[in-house]
Amino acid sequence: MPLHPSSRVQKAREDLAGRLREIRKDAGITGRELAIRCRWSESKSSRIENAKTPPSDADIKAWCRACGADDQVPDLIAANRQSADAHVQWRQLQRTGLRRLQESAGDVYQQTGVFRVYVSDVIPGFLQTPGYATALLSTIANFRGTPDDVRDAVAARMRRNTVLSNGARRFSFVLEESVLRYRLCSVETMAAQLGHLLAVMDLQNVAVGIIPFSAQRNVWPMPTFTIFDDARVHADTLDAASTLTQPSQVELYARAFERQSRSAMRGAAARSLIATALASLD
Structure with missing residues (x-):
């Protein structure tokens, strides 16, 4: 070989x-x-x-x-x-633009019943508005020098995110407070995004927790990852997208998610953090 x-x-x-x-x-x-x-x-x-x-x-x-x-x-x-597909180079995934990347995980999204998402850098894709997604994917395309198909990529992401409205699927998000503060788009776009985040929190099948800057941590902030049921994990780095399926790996990330969740504020306390971030835009 x-x-x-x-x-x-x-x-x-x-x-x-x-x-x-x-x-x-x-x-x-x-x-x-x-x-x-x-x-x-x-x-x-x-x-x-x-x-x-x-x-x-x-x-x-x-x-x-x-x-x-x-x-x-x-x-x-x-x-x-x-081993053949766990570490896929971003340049290979994105060589034909970003739309293909958005569509590549469509089957996994449709087959998953419980999603657990931890994010430390940006608003998670599931919860993005078209404006925020456009700003973010434009930055990625520019940084990586990929073909500019951002408009199609955003449309593909929005189609993919319709799984959020399926009440049979459950979503649990844990966000670092920093995600609410990073300026990746205009003030108006960020305000709309934070408003959308507040609205999504009303969905019965969605749970959102936010870890405040002041939280006493039992684990450190770590790179973003998504757990699909108890079957696989998608963990992204700057140069690669990792798909992890070994039971021991999935269990490790599930333990990390559970411990991150302990530090998260929910309900009115989480809404207060979002409202404060909204106010800071002025």
């Missing part, structure tokens, strides 16, 4: 191979003994351990069974599946 053009993907593959090698060593068996137990060639064991050949789900199950490590199968299979 040639090296993957993305160093992140290649690193993920090598990490998986290393985990399988450690499982074999912990079991105290040689590569040859493993091959015998799995009923394949010794060279196949070597290729898998050295990230030369990507293992199939069946290979991972057989490997773990041979080593008495069946409890590690779910995490390893998830790691194997996400």
Whole structure:
């Protein structure tokens, strides 16, 4: 198997191979003994351990069974599946503009029943007005030098966000107070956005918590992430979009969300923070 053009993907593959090698060593068996137990060639064991050949789900199950490590199968299979697409370079995602990026997760949005969203940088996409989304996506397109299809991208985001009005789906948002203060658009656009945020808080299927600057933190502010049910996490960085599906990874982010939630104000107290941010626009 040639090296993957993305160093992140290649690193993920090598990490998986290393985990399988450690499982074999912990079991105290040689590569040859493993091959015998799995009923394949010794060279196949070597290729898998050295990230030369990507293992199939069946290979991972057989490997773990041979080593008495069946409890590690779910995490390893998830790691194997996400290694090819977990770390997708933003430039690759956005090479044809931003609209495609907005539409790429449409199926996931429709299939998810419970959304948990933590944001530390901007108003979450679910809650954005067209004006705010236009200002934000214009900045992104300019910064990354992508084709200017902001108008279509905003329309795609608004279509995607119709899931918010589906009462069968539940949404829980935790925002840092700083999100209410960052000036990414005009005063008028920001005022409309904060007003929209107040209106959304009236929806029965939406819960919004805001962590004030003055809160005593039990965890530090961290990069934005979204948890889809208990199945996957989308975590964004400056250079990549990560899709995490290993059960241990999802559990880690779920724990982070729960602890961030403890510091959040809700109801009238949260509305007061938004009102104060609105007043500061003057």
